[in-house]
Amino acid sequence: DAMVIQNPRYQVTQFGKPVTLSCSQTLNHNVMYWYQQKSSQAPKLLFHYYDKDFNNEADTPDNFQSRRPNTSFCFLDIRSPGLGDAAMYLCATSLYSRATDTQYFGPGTRLTVL
Amino acid sequence: GENVEQHPSTLSVQEGDSAVIKCTYSDSASNYFPWYKQELGKRPQLIIDIRSNVGEKKDQRIAVTLNKTAKHFSLHITETQPEDSAVYFCAAIVGGATNKLIFGTGTLLAVQP
Numbered sequence: 001d002a003m004v005i006q007n008p009r010y011q012v013t014q015f016g017k018p019v020t021l022s023c024s025q026t027l028n029h030n031v032m033y034w035y036q037q038k039s040s041q042a043p044k045l046l047f048h049y050y051d052k053d054f055n056n057e058a059d060t061p062d063n064f065q066s067r068r069p070n071t072s073f074c075f076l077d078i079r080s081p082g083l084g085d086a087a088m089y090l091c092a093t094s095l096y097s098r099a100t101d102t103q104y105f106g107p108g109t110r111l112t113v114l
Numbered sequence: 115g116e117n118v119e120q121h122p123s124t125l126s127v128q129e130g131d132s133a134v135i136k137c138t139y140s141d142s143a144s145n146y147f148p149w150y151k152q153e154l155g156k157r158p159q160l161i162i163d164i165r166s167n168v169g170e171k172k173d174q175r176i177a178v179t180l181n182k183t184a185k186h187f188s189l190h191i192t193e194t195q196p197e198d199s200a201v202y203f204c205a206a207i208v209g210g211a212t213n214k215l216i217f218g219t220g221t222l223l224a225v226q227p
Contacts, residue, residue, distance in 0.1 A: 042219050043203070043217050045215065090158070094213060096213075097213040100146045105158045
């Protein structure tokens with residue numbers, strides 16, 4: 001019954017080596033979000049897509065980019081991972097972008113940077 | 115911008131007791147307040163939410179109260195069980211017309227059997 005799927009669940013990369021995280025959804029939701037959650041901290045929104053419209057948070061580093069080739073898939077690209085980018089990356093979806101639209105989270109990808 | 119504070123950061127209760135987690139927010143335009151439960155290594159899951167047009171909402175052992183004047187909202191869990199042990203995050207929507215969530219810093223709830 002997985003509705004928001006993230007692959008891989010665990011990703012190890014080297015300092016400076018580009019990495020891509022994947023999210024897919026079976027809910028046919030219009031909005032997809034990427035959050036960064038560091039250890040013992042709250043999830044922090046990086047950016048989101050409403051359909052093909054990309055919305056970047058002002059404090060999201062340029063090192064982070066995203067692609068949404070179709071409704072079902074969204075990718076998080078980290079161009080040059082640093083040690084500080086080690087975190088859990090959570091994808092979420094919502095039907096619309098109204099304030100009361102519930103966000104459904106995927107299981108996350110835990111990124112380790114060596 | 116919106117800021118959400120959450121207390122306590124850790125909470126230990128005996129099985130069967132009640133647990134209360136409190137949050138305050140800064141943006142008076144916020145009108146939606148969800149609570150998420152995150153078990154270790156798992157995804158955050160919505161457990162209850164409240165809109166600004168009501169003061170209280172209950173779902174079995176879980177209830178949420180909202181005081182718009184004071185800009186605070188609370189999660190109440192009654193008859194706690196060991197499976198309630200998790201990190202709980204409160205959140206608030208930025209403004210009233212966006213879907214951007216600002217999360218609190220989380221409360222680690224431990225229910226001792």
